Amino acid sequence: MSNPLIDMQKPDVIFCIGTNMTECHPVAATGLKKAIARGAKMIVADPRKIPLADMADVYLPLRVGSDVALLGAMAHVLVRDGLVDESFIAERTSGYPELKAHVAKFTPQWAEGITGIPAADIERAARMYGEAERGAIYYTLGITEHICGVDNVQSLCNLALLTGNIGREGTGINPMRGQNNIQGAGDAGALPNNYPGFQAVTDPANQAKFAKLYGHEIDLEKGMTKVTALELCGDKIRAMLIDGENTVVTDPDRKHCEHALSSLDHLVVIDLFLTDTGKLADVVLPATAWAETDGVCSNTERRVQRLRAAVPAQGEAMPDWWIVSQIAKRCGIPGFDFESAADVFNELCSLSPIYAGLNWDIIDKGEYHWPVPEMGHPGTPILHQGVFENGRGLFKLLEYRDPAETIDADFPVWLTTGRRLESYHSRTQTGRSSGIDYLLWEETLEVHPDDVESWGLRDGDFCTMTSARGSVRIKVEATNRSPRGTVFTSFSFADVRVNDLTGSGYDPITQTAELKVCPVRIEREQATV
Amino acid sequence: MTQVKPTSGAGRIVLDGDSVEFGAGESILEVATRHARDVPTLCYDPRLDAFGGCRLCVVEVEGVRNPVASCARAAEDGMVVHSSTATLEKYRKTLVEMVCSENRQVDVDPLSGLASQELAALADRYDARTGRFAGAQSGCSYEDDDNPFILRDYDQCISCYRCVRVCAEQEGDFAISIKNRGFGTQITVEFDGLLNASACTFCGQCVQTCPTGALADRKALRYADTPGEIEKTRTICTYCGVGCSVDVLTKGDRMVGVQPAMDGPANQGALCVKGQFAYDFVQHEDRLKTPLLRGEDGELHPASWEDALERAADGFLKALEEHGRHSVYAVASGRAPHEAAYTTQKFIRAGFWNNHVDNCSRA
Numbered sequence: 001m002s003n004p005l006i007d008m009q010k011p012d013v014i015f016c017i018g019t020n021m022t023e024c025h026p027v028a029a030t031g032l033k034k035a036i037a038r039g040a041k042m043i044v045a046d047p048r049k050i051p052l053a054d055m056a057d058v059y060l061p062l063r064v065g066s067d068v069a070l071l072g073a074m075a076h077v078l079v080r081d082g083l084v085d086e087s088f089i090a091e092r093t094s095g096y097p098e099l100k101a102h103v104a105k106f107t108p109q110w111a112e113g114i115t116g117i118p119a120a121d122i123e124r125a126a127r128m129y130g131e132a133e134r135g136a137i138y139y140t141l142g143i144t145e146h147i148c149g150v151d152n153v154q155s156l157c158n159l160a161l162l163t164g165n166i167g168r169e170g171t172g173i174n175p176m177r178g179q180n181n182i183q184g185a186g187d188a189g190a191l192p193n194n195y196p197g198f199q200a201v202t203d204p205a206n207q208a209k210f211a212k213l214y215g216h217e218i219d220l221e222k223g224m225t226k227v228t229a230l231e232l233c234g235d236k237i238r239a240m241l242i243d244g245e246n247t248v249v250t251d252p253d254r255k256h257c258e259h260a261l262s263s264l265d266h267l268v269v270i271d272l273f274l275t276d277t278g279k280l281a282d283v284v285l286p287a288t289a290w291a292e293t294d295g296v297c298s299n300t301e302r303r304v305q306r307l308r309a310a311v312p313a314q315g316e317a318m319p320d321w322w323i324v325s326q327i328a329k330r331c332g333i334p335g336f337d338f339e340s341a342a343d344v345f346n347e348l349c350s351l352s353p354i355y356a357g358l359n360w361d362i363i364d365k366g367e368y369h370w371p372v373p374e375m376g377h378p379g380t381p382i383l384h385q386g387v388f389e390n391g392r393g394l395f396k397l398l399e400y401r402d403p404a405e406t407i408d409a410d411f412p413v414w415l416t417t418g419r420r421l422e423s424y425h426s427r428t429q430t431g432r433s434s435g436i437d438y439l440l441w442e443e444t445l446e447v448h449p450d451d452v453e454s455w456g457l458r459d460g461d462f463c464t465m466t467s468a469r470g471s472v473r474i475k476v477e478a479t480n481r482s483p484r485g486t487v488f489t490s491f492s493f494a495d496v497r498v499n500d501l502t503g504s505g506y507d508p509i510t511q512t513a514e515l516k517v518c519p520v521r522i523e524r525e526q527a528t529v
Numbered sequence: 530m531t532q533v534k535p536t537s538g539a540g541r542i543v544l545d546g547d548s549v550e551f552g553a554g555e556s557i558l559e560v561a562t563r564h565a566r567d568v569p570t571l572c573y574d575p576r577l578d579a580f581g582g583c584r585l586c587v588v589e590v591e592g593v594r595n596p597v598a599s600c601a602r603a604a605e606d607g608m609v610v611h612s613s614t615a616t617l618e619k620y621r622k623t624l625v626e627m628v629c630s631e632n633r634q635v636d637v638d639p640l641s642g643l644a645s646q647e648l649a650a651l652a653d654r655y656d657a658r659t660g661r662f663a664g665a666q667s668g669c670s671y672e673d674d675d676n677p678f679i680l681r682d683y684d685q686c687i688s689c690y691r692c693v694r695v696c697a698e699q700e701g702d703f704a705i706s707i708k709n710r711g712f713g714t715q716i717t718v719e720f721d722g723l724l725n726a727s728a729c730t731f732c733g734q735c736v737q738t739c740p741t742g743a744l745a746d747r748k749a750l751r752y753a754d755t756p757g758e759i760e761k762t763r764t765i766c767t768y769c770g771v772g773c774s775v776d777v778l779t780k781g782d783r784m785v786g787v788q789p790a791m792d793g794p795a796n797q798g799a800l801c802v803k804g805q806f807a808y809d810f811v812q813h814e815d816r817l818k819t820p821l822l823r824g825e826d827g828e829l830h831p832a833s834w835e836d837a838l839e840r841a842a843d844g845f846l847k848a849l850e851e852h853g854r855h856s857v858y859a860v861a862s863g864r865a866p867h868e869a870a871y872t873t874q875k876f877i878r879a880g881f882w883n884n885h886v887d888n889c890s891r892a
């Protein structure tokens with residue numbers, strides 16, 4: 001997030017797109033509710049009529065995967081009606097004349113044809129955001145899990161740059177991170193393109209720096225993304241270490257994943273439970289869980305916080321850092337003589353410019369937002385104040401592209417996926433916490449009541465849902481949350497393997513899977529008895 | 530219900546003879562608390578709008594005839610305030626006695642909730658367990674709500690409305706409402722039914738603010754009879770990226786519950802159902818207890834750390850030898866701490882001199 005969570009109470013206009021925040025980030029959503037109680041207006045864009053939509057002043061029910069068209073049309077209105085911040089554009093951006101010319105063709109009428117949102121509502125939303133003193137954008141995986149995920153994010157950046165809604169309190173572009181330390185995994189360098197602290201591996205200066213630190217020169221080329229690596233398992237990739245990820249359940253296209261991991265010569269999985277991924281491994285190593293582990297995590301607002309162990313490990317489980325270090329030592333790799341989590345974290349701080357002012361003791365109270373470039377620096381709750389890190393904010397010229405697969409006669413219905421409040425990912429944790437079943441005990445497919453009727457289904461009965469990759473059996477739930485022609489389910493229950501269906505494509509830049517869009521066919525289940 | 534929003538500029542008041550400063554908008558209670566005065570409260574939760582219902586926090590203000598509820602009255606420049614006088618203490622004692630007499634039970638298990646000991650502490654402070662006002666009890670218990678998280682025992686309710694206000698003001702959910710007025714007042718949910726049929730999301734905030742245990746953490750109370758002192762360890766919720774601060778409650782080696790941290794920088798005391806209640810996977814019997822190795826028979830078998838680490842390392846070395854240094858790949862977790870991701874990337878970069886490492890954010 002460019003701005004801290006506390007800022008969520010401060011905007012005059014909130015624009016939520018592709019985020020089911022009340023279910024996925026409930027505590028953050030309470031900040032928005034307070035802003036609204038204070039008089040803030042809210043625009044919500046989402047294919048489903050999620051709970052946030054009920055609180056919105058303008059609700060934009062866009063067709064799945066049509067975000068770039070909607071956002072392009074909003075930019076069109078801002079430019080056409082002069083709702084842009086001229087001085088911000090002059091001082092801090094480049095490429096405005098080009099953008100202005102580029103968005104001229106994205107009329108709200110044109111976008112209506114693609115998104116299905118009435119042009120008048122697009123106009124209203126654009127004007128509302130454009131007239132805000134403090135406008136803030138919030139998004140989640142509904143924006144990024146598309147083949148055009150990067151285009152979606154850049155379209156949002158264009159809106160913020162046009163209106164100067166960045167670098168100030170109560171504004172910004174704010175992705176909400178889904179996993180507790182997904183931000184931290186990136187901060188710590190678990191990325192194929194970056195060393196710790198987002199230092200590019202392609203920069204020879206960084207290469208030289210790490211050659212000194214790690215005792216050998218490291219490739220200047222980026223590594224493979226996980227998606228590519230999975231494709232090359234058994235070919236170029238022969239051995240894999242997977243830490244705490246239930247790949248075959250959470251990644252798209254399950255058959256492909258299982259096949260990939262089974263074709264490895266060597267698979268080592270570190271986890272809390274014997275997951276479906278672990279069952280394919282040669283070696284499974286038990287890690288300590290949350291509440292058993294000392295460590296550090298970064299939240300969605302870049303706040304660096306301490307995790308503390310409260311109970312002893314179960315059985316012989318050990319911390320992940322210890323396990324990886326032991327394997328490394330046995331492979332003869334130097335530099336793994338860590339004796340504590342503090343040792344590891346302090347080494348990370350010593351070589352990451354955004355953590356240069358941090359160490360294990362300083363972060364005890366969790367008051368720092370990175371970057372913290374030197375000792376004594378107070379941290380950076382709001383990014384891009386006064387100046388962008390790379391100079392000027394560059395407007396990007398984007399074109400709408402169809403999703404990797406679109407509906408047709410064989411697969412006439414849009415399936416979109418997400419999370420529910422009470423469960424988390426593959427439920428290896430929430431599913432093993434008592435009482436959660438009381439709230440959420442089975443997977444359902446959310447279908448508009450009129451579709452339920454016209455497709456010959458019945459609320460509460462099972463149906464068969466089929467995509468180009470596979471088929472699942474799932475219970476129908478009639479609800480007005482789904483628009484007509486679009487159905488929704490989560491990917492939380494092992495007995496409904498929704499990722500047998502998904503996986504139609506990937507964003508060409510980030511290789512994020514298009515989990516949000518998948519054309520399917522839905523049939524009433526034939527009576528078997 | 531007097532709903533007074535303290536609004537006035539900064540200035541000074543005389544508090545028990547000392548001249549002290551106050552900030553814009555501070556209530557008398559906040560100023561007094563900041564200056565180490567222990568003014569008793571019951572309907573007060575610092576996160577919520579002042580309510581002024583229980584009158585336990587009354588103070589004397591010179592020139593004002595009746596004692597004023599300090600939580601609901603803004604400090605004003607030049608005010609002369611007495612926070613503790615014999616008259617006030619007597620009045621407070623009577624109030625606590627009346628409240629205690631209405632409740633079946635003053636002492637409740639501390640696992641009931643974060644604020645659950647407030648009434649008992651006041652009863653001790655004012656030696657108020659005299660039963661002087663013993664008589665009718667308001668409220669009514671709702672024991673047939675079978676939800677596994679929130680116990681509703683309205684015999685214990687003192688109508689402080691903290692639960693109602695936290696639900697409305699903090700959560701914006703409005704699942705809890707007030708039925709009837711005066712002595713017949715009851716806290717209830719929409720349509721008087723089960724929480725699960727209401728707008729309730731089971732965030733547990735009502736449980737944590739209830740000063741009497743009328744709303745209590747049913748899940749934690751399973752361990753009420755487990756021997757041992759309750760210890761609290763401050764950590765961060767393991768689920769989403771908001772990063773809420775929590776205290777993990779333990780008795781010996783057993784995790785018995787979770788409470789929100791009121792001073793948590795990302796959440797200021799708020800939690801959702803996952804952070805509040807979905808913690809017991811940690812000590813679930815399905816946890817892996819030893820390393821597992823795939824045997825000759827193709828099955829996974831328990832093994833020693835020594836053998837498992839040896840085998841893990843051998844496989845990577847073999848790949849390196851036979852297929853070169855670009856044949857090894859690592860995926861770091863988005864759920865484990867920094868140290869896991871850092872060592873994983875270092876394993877690849879320092880060991881195989883390439884950048885074949887990623888995390889699971891792409892899924």
Ligand code: SF4
Nearest residue numbers: 686687689690692739
């Ligand atoms: S249930 Fe508890 S918090 Fe709610 S009004 Fe009664 S005593 Fe107060």
Ligand code: SF4
Nearest residue numbers: 766768769773801804
């Ligand atoms: S308590 Fe809920 S909102 Fe807070 S970090 Fe945990 S899952 Fe996220």
Ligand code: FES
Nearest residue numbers: 581583584586600
């Ligand atoms: S605490 Fe002030 S009236 Fe209750």
